[in-house]
Amino acid sequence: MSTTTAAEDAPSARRSEGEDLTLRERIAANPRPALTWGAVFALLVALEFGALASGLIVLTRTAVVGITAVIQVALEALRAPFEALGLEPVVGIVNDVLGVWETSQGRFPVTSEAGDISRDTVGKIAESKRHDAPKTFSLLWVQYQLSDFLFGLQHFTESVPTLLNREVIPNQGFKTGPAGPWKNTFLGLEPAAAWAVRATLVYVYAFLTMFWVFKAYNVYREHYRVADWTPRDDVVDRLRGHRWGQFGFVVVFMFVTMAVFAPTLGPTTAEANIESTYQNEVQYFDSESGQVEEVFVGQANAGAKSKGQGDQNVGPLSYDDYGRYHPFGTDVNGQDLFTFMVAGSRISLFVGLIAIGLSAFVAATLSLLSAYYKGLVDLATVIAADSVIALPQFLILIMVSVAFQGHWLSRVYSGGMLIALVFGLSGWPFLWRAVRGPSFQVAEEEWIDAAKSFGQRVPVTMRKHMLPYILGYLLVYGSMSLGGIIIATSALSFLGNGLGINPPTPEWGRAIAAGRNYVSTQSWHIATIPGVMIVLVVTAFNALGDGIRDAIDPESEGAEGGGAAAGGGG
Amino acid sequence: MATIDAPEDERETAGVGVGRGDEPLLSVEALTTAFYTDRETIRAVDGIGFDIHEGETLGIVGESGSGKSVTARSIMGLVESPGRIEPRSSVRFRGEELTDLSEKEYRTVRGGGIAMVFQDPLTSLNPVYTVGNQIKEALRLHQGLRGEEATERAIELLEAVSIPDAARRVEEYPHQFSGGMRQRAVIAMALACDPDLLICDEPTTALDVTIQAQILELLEDLQEERGLSILFITHDMGVIAEVSDRVAVMYAGETVESAPVEELFRSPKHPYTQGLLESIPGRHPDSDRLRTIEGDVPTPNAAATDCRFAPRCPEVFEDCHEVHPQPVAVGSGDEDHHAACLLYPEDTSRDAAVEHHVERKRERTGGEGE
Amino acid sequence: MSRWSYVLKRLVLAVPVLVFALTVTFMILYLGPLDPVTAVFGQEYNPSDALQLRKDLGLVRADGSPVPLWEQYIDFMVRLFTFNFGQSWVVASEVSVSTLIWNKVLPTVWLGFWSVIVALVVGLPLGFYAGLNPNTGGDYLASFGGIVWRAMPNFWLAVILAGAISQGGFLEGYRTWIIETQVIGTPRGTLETLLMDVELLGIAMPMVDPTNFFAAVKWILPAALVLGSSSMGNEMRIGRTAVLETINSNYVETARAKGVSSWKIVSKHVFRNAMVPLLPVIMGEFYLLIGGSVLVELIFNINGLGRLFISAAFGADVTVLGALLFIFVTMTLVFNIIQDILYTMIDPRVGYESE
């Protein structure tokens, strides 16, 4: 009898030991699953290391420029009253901190172009500006140095070969004769097929990677987690059963993939096809002369315009006269609409993410502060939020964009930074409304009193005990607001005249503006496709928000917030 | 009096006791209510039967998930899709078959003949209308009262349920009432219909103990004054002991035992009832630990072919997994006390008892339903 | 706290909100890098003209010394709060801002009115239908339609609709349907002749001219449909969940248990309760109108406040911008207070739980 008892006891004893081990120790005890997972993951990353790293660096650079830009704007705003009052010493100190820097082109830092994320050949620009770098230590100097360093890094990572790039699977080629085979394309395939192969592979790769990341959770749950069940399992299960949320997730994921792999996905690149059309050339088979000719992309574009009437149209899924394939057709300038859309997805995503990040930060801080201190702090927050909401967001965007025309800030990311900041600073009340209730709820919990009683520092209490509770809500309403920001950004760009994202950086709203007079012609695709894409992406962000909300908080239904705010103008 | 779905011959012999010997006010037979969802069918109420006579209180007791509330809603005709009352069920009120009624005909029964008080007084009143408004709505529907007259009657009703300062209170909104007051208001609203039968679905569960006692007292007074019959649904054995004349114990959609209240508490027969009584605090001062029944109520998905209590039953034996026990008299001298357990009738041998249940099942279902 | 003191509290709170919001406006207009002089005269301006303009705008004193910023700020606020909006400099030189705004208000109000009506008439019934018949084909259709409709950018929908009607697209028949009307542009005449004098029993009475009325409605409907689109989707969605929530509530079951008819349950018990969450959506439509009207008026070429705002913004016409912002913010606050009052009337719990 005693033997069986011992055998039964052993595993339970081991388990109770296991509970005290850290994750690292648990992995060390049973390394196999983790290693297998890690090896596959490393392989996946290695295949596309260049692209992924450059994407990551672009994000970091965005953050660096974004944070410094916020500080700069704040300091400039602070400086204004002192300037008005004539307090020169204070102005001087602020200027020193800011690091005002004169160049031949006026008083703006290199950020204006260094921050231009839409460019693919970033190195060039940084090079040409290098001798202009600010000399003294200042905010501007920090911004410049960091940005410049990251630039170099990005340039380097982009030169690292990846599996799925345009050089490995090229789709740009030419026919050697009237019916002759294609040259320079992948395996001699038709450009359409070659492009389709590349695009498909990119998405297969992306979905594989995503699947593998999810797999990590399963591996962890099966092999390393001590508890058999945690509340998070229920959240995951609910998300699994939420078709609508899954639809949202898949579309959002495809959108993000589009932004990350923008340079690879298009049949050509934004740089070659849209921005520097006279520094790039195409070869094509000219049926009149019967020879292979070479022209500038700009010239080819001029011959491939979609303008509604007659033969001036290159519709979706067709070739132009220069043997170039256009999955979404061309726009009024003869540029490839698909390339335009893909490149445009980057800026939309960046503006949205920066704006939501800023909004969420402000909303979380204020709601936690007012929930913790209540009373006057709360009243002040309410008034501030109500005031910001009372201002018509879209009109403020227009006003600020006009006011800042010519200011260096309006050149960062082709104007994207400016509107992201305005969105962030005017959009927080909508998120704040969503998290205020939960914040007050969590502030009532006993563990907050407990933390207070043993003298925990306030910021720590908020971060450790309150923030996790409202994070889910921020995610939900952030996702829902993101759609609204995408709409409003494209609406601003639609208005043009220096509002929104400036040319040549592609933005979806500008495609709609370009195609607005051809809606009922054979060139209908120019305005229609971008619009449908916006509807799809915005719906997906809403669906994702719905899904997460139902997963983390199945009781709540139909609470409203971000969605309505979103429509603010667009 | 109430009898538990006994065959005709037995029922006649059982027609003694508190009953007046006349036809029951409400008679439920073979009531089966099932919910059809994509994934499964849930037989929330599975072939139960009971009678309620005038002026009598029948208590239905059971754990949550035993089908008590669905029983109440089935009687009221409030079962909504995906729920459905199965064809062979019968609910007769004053001799009239309710299950055949159209929605419109049912409305005159609801409130008018049978009124209902729900569990949660906090949410059973519409927050955006005054209490008076909601009482008057019932008065208009069932007594044709309007205007001044209705207001006066509403005040009288509020007074009848012991709400102080009724004339002022009638103009107030539900959120201005306390929990106990709200439940009184809900009862007043139910009385406004001037019903013969009042169904109370856990009316005191959401209230604290003192208020609970007051509400029970109020119900008792009202019953005396108005000759109401009450169907009282609760999970609380203590409350059941206080209010009911007869008790039906429900488990997994079935009535497992029914008896006059003293009888049931004096000598519970079904192992489940015994377990329930054991779990009342203070009943066993000698034991230092509260005894509870292990496990949960199973979800009945199909017609039963065994005893649904078997997995939790301390007395379980082989046949319990093979034979579906039927409500039978617990002993030959005990025609008013029924239990659905293979151990009974207790004065026969176990094999004979089992055989008796098989027999009864065949009679009741006419050979189908297996 | 009584219900009406809740409204009073909101009213008192509106004052700092208005001041704060206008301060932000002032900061953007006067602290930002906007230069009215170059906006009016271009890069090469005559210094004496510029000085005169600065004086007129209150940026410099008569003796040429700059006015301190805080004085400008006080002046800005005082002028707005006394409805002394000054005159326009760029959009319409030396025309008073009040006149300018007054001339453009009619088309915008007409557009806004119909967009609210269209959204309500389509959105609410569909949402209620979906909520009362959950998980049916009709529900899925309405819900899905609402979601997509909500996600459509106004400006894109406007472009598509305007194109389909006016460029010979598939909706071209709309223009000639019943009576010939334009869809693009502002037919001033139609709006101003809405009323006609009719002799009734010998007395001249103003009456709505049916033909003109119809023409004016028909003209504005496409634009109104676009402007109301997101609200329509919102009302549908929120209406659905609100109805679904109330229909499953205990008080509705109680009402059913006392024999109230289905129609009465919906019209009395469900409707009013469902209006509680719907109210902010309906009132919030005003907020969406302000931003949306800019785009819709631009695309449908309607000569209203939205277009005025755009030209003022592009022209850096600070007086017009300040006045428009003041009006918009004030209107928003007024609508908020109306919403609070309606809230208090619909939901007796308002103000009760908050204290």
Ligand code: SF4
């Ligand atoms: S039939 Fe068997 S299992 Fe069921 S209660 Fe009786 S003894 Fe227990």
